Amino acid sequence: MALKETLKQKIEEHRPRTTRLVKEFGKVKIDEVTIDQCIGGARDIRSLVTDISYLDPQEGIRFRGKTIPETFAALPKAPGSNYPTVESFWYMLLTGDVPTEAQVAEVVAEWKTRQEVPQYVFDVLRALPRDSHPMVMLSVAMLTLQKDSKFAGFYNSGKFNKMTAWEYVYEDASDIVARIPIIAAFIYNLKYRGDKQIAIDPSLDMGANFAHMIGQKEEYKDVARMYFILHSDHESGNVSAHTTHLVHSALSDPYYAYSAGLNGLAGPLHGLANQEVLDWTLKFQEKYCKDVEPTEELIKAALWDTLNAGQVIPGYGHAVLRKTDPRYTSQREFCLNTPGLKDYPLFKVIAKIFEVAPGVLTEHGKTKNPWPNVDAQSGVIQMYYGLTEYDFYTVLFGVGRALGCMANITWDRGLGYALERPKSVTTAMLEKWAEAG
Numbered sequence: 001m002a003l004k005e006t007l008k009q010k011i012e013e014h015r016p017r018t019t020r021l022v023k024e025f026g027k028v029k030i031d032e033v034t035i036d037q038c039i040g041g042a043r044d045i046r047s048l049v050t051d052i053s054y055l056d057p058q059e060g061i062r063f064r065g066k067t068i069p070e071t072f073a074a075l076p077k078a079p080g081s082n083y084p085t086v087e088s089f090w091y092m093l094l095t096g097d098v099p100t101e102a103q104v105a106e107v108v109a110e111w112k113t114r115q116e117v118p119q120y121v122f123d124v125l126r127a128l129p130r131d132s133h134p135m136v137m138l139s140v141a142m143l144t145l146q147k148d149s150k151f152a153g154f155y156n157s158g159k160f161n162k163m164t165a166w167e168y169v170y171e172d173a174s175d176i177v178a179r180i181p182i183i184a185a186f187i188y189n190l191k192y193r194g195d196k197q198i199a200i201d202p203s204l205d206m207g208a209n210f211a212h213m214i215g216q217k218e219e220y221k222d223v224a225r226m227y228f229i230l231h232s233d234h235e236s237g238n239v240s241a242h243t244t245h246l247v248h249s250a251l252s253d254p255y256y257a258y259s260a261g262l263n264g265l266a267g268p269l270h271g272l273a274n275q276e277v278l279d280w281t282l283k284f285q286e287k288y289c290k291d292v293e294p295t296e297e298l299i300k301a302a303l304w305d306t307l308n309a310g311q312v313i314p315g316y317g318h319a320v321l322r323k324t325d326p327r328y329t330s331q332r333e334f335c336l337n338t339p340g341l342k343d344y345p346l347f348k349v350i351a352k353i354f355e356v357a358p359g360v361l362t363e364h365g366k367t368k369n370p371w372p373n374v375d376a377q378s379g380v381i382q383m384y385y386g387l388t389e390y391d392f393y394t395v396l397f398g399v400g401r402a403l404g405c406m407a408n409i410t411w412d413r414g415l416g417y418a419l420e421r422p423k424s425v426t427t428a429m430l431e432k433w434a435e436a437g
């Protein structure tokens, strides 16, 4: 059965569960809200539902119930590779099932039919100031594509129907995940390679084709596959996923929604942290270890300099996680298993920071989680393969994050999730409740 048909069946089977929960158990309490949560970014409040992924504070992410190693082990592998294709992962995110080789081949073929990016997108990107941040370019590209949104077309057709609306989200979502790597490669070549563009290779899967389109070598194909899968989803409350969900809840189409999500991903406390990690580490390397190995003392001193200047250590801490991020571990293992990369001086610095930073952050005493997150490890791999323009790294994150955000809003529509509209209160109200205890 084709992916969309399988998804249709899954959504129809799932709907009665959601309906029953609301009708029969709608008033059952699952959480309560405190003043510090209200002021402190709604941390830990249970108020979103998703079955695409779940983040346990100790264990880290599970995609459709599978840990990262389980995910990589379960999915069919790309030809000649130890890593799965991004397309097979998309199938699993959407349906919860591990696809067969034949089902993966169908998705790969389907994406080929969707990946042609209209010329007007490239024209708009070329018209932007060349020193625009690449995340601005990616976000603008999403908005430029909006005029052909199939969901918006359906909404405006006069035949809008809540039961079938998800099918149009699926169409836009599939177009977005198929096209976003092509757009990202175009932005990369436009900004850093003098607009020397490389044509799509129709024989390649998504990750491999991205590597090809940015002029990368063979080994980078697995880096791209791994990177996009690892960055895809981190349950629903993070800024990019939540923003996409929120904007789509107003029935804004997937292009509006994901452009907004990307704008959130571009923040230094979220996706931009991987750029910041590289910036911090390269400056440290330049200042202290040009000709010497990084020592514990040097790293400690540099970390304290940053903390004493009132800045955060990029790549460390997390709003939910309380242990080392398994996405960090997975990329670290990739480094340790890749000859050349494990002896790469920058990797040695990153590895040494991992030994030192948790202790320093614990002594500093502020962060609830002194352990590294995904962003602490991702940039060094890109640098090793010659992708040195680190302001581009959040774009890579954005390509991967599209998978999770698009799978989520397809299901949001499938299950008819409501317009999101939490209630706000005033400071005076909080003070009154505080006094009343």
Ligand code: CMX
Residues within 6 Å of the ligand: 043, 238, 268, 269, 270, 271, 272, 273, 307, 311, 312, 313, 314, 315, 316, 317, 318, 319, 320, 366, 367, 368, 369, 373, 374, 375
């Ligand atoms: N360095 C220094 N201080 C840190 C810190 C870090 N890495 N992480 C948290 N803190 C501080 C916070 O700034 C906060 O200080 P104040 O009380 O003065 O405001 C305090 O510790 C408590 O914060 P927390 O509850 O532990 O963390 P939050 O949920 O508020 O924030 C995060 C989470 C990720 C924004 C924060 O850890 C941080 O700024 N980390 C560095 C940036 C980063 O790596 N972001 C990427 C996250 C992953 C992603 O989304 O891509």
